[in-house]
Amino acid sequence: MRSEARALLAQLTEERGTDGVLKLDSQDGPDLPPGSTEYPPCQCPQHRTEATPTSPAASLSLKVRAVNERSQSGQA
Structure with a gap:
């Protein structure tokens, strides 16, 4: 038996792409x-x-x- 979170993750993976691949939904409107x-x-x-x-x-x-890195490390 799978948990709800695992089932949701599986569903999102199927809908949005797999193995880190960015899958863009087609859209209506401007590019x-x-x-x-x-x-x-x-x-x-x-x-x-x-x-x-x-x-x-x-x-x-x-x-x-x-500058931010220096200030965070106290070297201002």
């Missing part, structure tokens, strides 16, 4: 913005790249992240 269905880059220390940002917004984001 999705470009890149909106892409996963964001991994931010864990072992996968984070310190690549040169390609836009001013990305550059600012990297600077803010660095």
Whole structure:
């Protein structure tokens, strides 16, 4: 006998995709913005790249992240 949570998980997996595959339902209306269905880059220390940002917004984001990390570690 399976629990209700396990049954719900099985149902959601069947409806939304399997094995971590993102399955998008078709929709009526305007198209999705470009890149909106892409996963964001991994931010864990072992996968984070310190690549040169390609836009001013990305550059600012990297600077803010660095300041936040310093302030959280007490190095302000």
